[in-house]
Amino acid sequence: MNVQERLDKFVKDSKRVLKVSRKPDRAEYFEFAKITALGILVIGVVGFVIVIIGQLIGL
Template identity: 45%
Template sequence: MNINKESIHGFLKQCERVLRISKKPDNEEYLTVAKVTGVGIIIIGLIGFILSIVSQVLFYS
């Protein structure tokens, strides 16, 4: 792993550029992201639950 002064300087410049163009999400955007994340978690949980029920029915009956 080769770390030198130029690579660190370049990385810091990229970080500065990202921070300059990024913005804090407004309330509507935050709620949308929270809803989508919640729905995704619920879907993944349901898939896991269904798979566990199917495996119990197939292997323990």
């Protein structure tokens, strides 16, 4: 597969993705935002607990 064929395939795939994608509505957007915030919070808490355990052990 040469460069031109790969470029054509990329453009074709990109057009297909843009055709089927849509803008999320307000409720869907806020649901994604809440899930993302919860994930960030969980990762932060896990990191905090690891640091506290490390300090208690004396590392």
